[in-house]
Amino acid sequence: MFNDNSDNSQSIAPAGIPFSQACENNKQPILDVLQKELRESTHVLEVGSGTGQHSVYFAPRLTYLTWQTSDVLAHHSTINAWHTAYPAPSLYAPLAFDLEVDPLPISLASNQLYDAVFTANTLHIISWLLVEQLFELVGDALAINGKLIVYGPFNENRHYTSARNQQFDISLRQRDPKSGIRHLEDIIVLAETHHLKLSNKYEMPANNQLLVFQKY
Ligand SMILES: C[S@@+](CC[C@H](N)C(=O)[O-])C[C@H]1O[C@@H](n2cnc3c(N)ncnc32)[C@H](O)[C@@H]1O
Known part of the structure; x- marks a missing residue:
């Protein structure tokens, strides 16, 4: 049932549980890349x-x-409700992971070694300090050749990649001045300081990008 890449069926939210239309729109394009990169x-x-x-x-x-x-x-209650509605044997209930609250090294927090970390639409939400924190934790957690995969909007050459991203950035900063679309070049430099090298960059629909970093 799930082997067909064209199976882009719309998921239905459990009653009263938050739903993201953006996730529905981008899930298949992201999966297409994950099937290759993971x-x-x-x-x-x-x-x-x-x-x-x-x-x-x-x-x-x-x-x-x-x-x-x-x-x-x-x-967590929202994630658990979605997991109950769409269970899968390899899908694990959420870990408490808050970059704001003195996060443990990832391997200690979850008692598990990971060879990949995926995060979507987070770097423009959290502060730059927390972006730095995240890259440090992921750089420490991944073994050599492990991957960090980041999806979201980024600026390139210090410019917005679209008028829509510019509007989005303004609205983000009005809500929280510490948030905002990050510069791709800053992310690449930050990643390098944690032994994470940009190995692939995919242009995604709606002026988003998917960045793949590999631990070296
Ligand atoms: C825009 S949502 C993206 C959610 C989902 N990945 C997606 O693409 O729809 C940003 C996510 O970052 C998480 N987040 C915000 N601050 C965080 C923090 N301090 N530590 C860990 N996650 C955080 C939020 O709880 C939220 O789930």
Whole structure:
């Protein structure tokens, strides 16, 4: 049932549970890349799982690996509700992972070694300080050749890549001045300081990008 890449069915939210239309729109394009980039991975940690919609779509379609969700505690009931509605053997209930609250090294927090970390639409939400924190933790957690996969909007050459991203950035900063679309070049430099090298960059629909970093 799940072997057909064209199976882009819309998930239905459990009653009264938050739903993200953006996740529905981007889940298949992201999966197309993950099926290539995670071919050799076994344990994936997702940071900032949000509603959990990505996890319920990806885990049953990447059955050879485990998918560990995580987020701040406030999101756990939503993620658990989505997992109950769309269960999969390789899909794991969320870990409490809050970059704000003195996070443990990832391997200690979850008692598991990961060879890949995936995060979507988080770097423009959290402060730059927490972006730095995240790269440090992931750089420490991954073994050599492990991958960090980041999806979201980025600026290139210090410019917005679209008028829509510019509007989005303004609205983000009005809500929280510490948030905002990050510069790709800054992310690459930060990653390098934690032994993470940009190995692939995919242009994605709606002016988003998917960045793949590999630990060296
Ligand atoms: C825009 S949502 C993205 C959710 C989901 N990945 C998606 O693409 O729909 C940003 C996510 O970052 C998480 N987040 C915000 N602050 C965080 C923190 N301090 N530590 C860990 N996650 C955080 C939020 O809880 C939320 O799930």
